[in-house]
Amino acid sequence: MTPTALPLRPWLVQAELDRLRLTEWAFLRECSRAERCSVNRCPLDPLVELRSVDPLDREKRCTVSKPDRERFFSRLTPPMRALLPYGGLFKAEWERREAGRRLQARLTPEQREQQAATLRAHRAAPFGAVTSTAIKPIVLDSTPDTSEAGGTTKAGATGGDAA
Numbered sequence: 001m002t003p004t005a006l007p008l009r010p011w012l013v014q015a016e017l018d019r020l021r022l023t024e025w026a027f028l029r030e031c032s033r034a035e036r037c038s039v040n041r042c043p044l045d046p047l048v049e050l051r052s053v054d055p056l057d058r059e060k061r062c063t064v065s066k067p068d069r070e071r072f073f074s075r076l077t078p079p080m081r082a083l084l085p086y087g088g089l090f091k092a093e094w095e096r097r098e099a100g101r102r103l104q105a106r107l108t109p110e111q112r113e114q115q116a117a118t119l120r121a122h123r124a125a126p127f128g129a130v131t132s133t134a135i136k137p138i139v140l141d142s143t144p145d146t147s148e149a150g151g152t153t154k155a156g157a158t159g160g161d162a163a
Contacts, residue, residue, distance in 0.1 A: 013046045013083055020079055027080060030072040033064055043069055043090050046083040066093060 017023065027044045028034045039059050041051045053060050062069070066089065073081065073088030081087070086094035107115070 016079075016083055017046070022080065027076065027084070030075050031064060032068070032072075037062075039063075043086065043088050044072060044084065046085070049085065049091070062090075 027046060028037075028042060031037065031042070031044055037059070038057060039062050040054055040057060041048055041062070043062055045051065064072075069088040073084065076084070085091075089097070
């Protein structure tokens with residue numbers, strides 16, 4: 001069963017941070033951009049839902065990719081993870097993921113097998129058929145004959161000195 005995101009009350013989060021002897025900075029420090037970031041609504045902030053976006057702020061949204069934020073979240077200790085309401089994701093990202101999980105859980109075994117078969121078929125497709133430049137026809141009449149050494153060659157063209 002997947003955990004559901006529960007809205008945390010600010011006093012509860014602050015009490016838990018005090019109990020763990022942590023500050024909000026302990027969460028943000030896991031991010032590679034923490035030192036130079038100016039985003040007010042950081043997904044690695046336990047109180048992200050209480051923060052607001054400053055209209056004059058140069059960065060209004062976190063620029064760290066979702067996989068990177070998930071990696072930062074995975075480095076946190078379990079008590080710290082419990083304090084982040086959306087697991088290092090934004091609320092909309094969390095809700096989309098949960099909707100996808102619910103959709104997958106509703107599939108019948110036949111639908112799951114059909115989905116797996118479709119994925120296997122698409123993964124097995126050769127790349128040569130996808131790209132148009134993978135196989136180019138060679139026209140023999142238009143290619144110059146380089147087997148005869150009738151002309152002069154530049155120095156270094158064949159790896160040796162000029163003749």
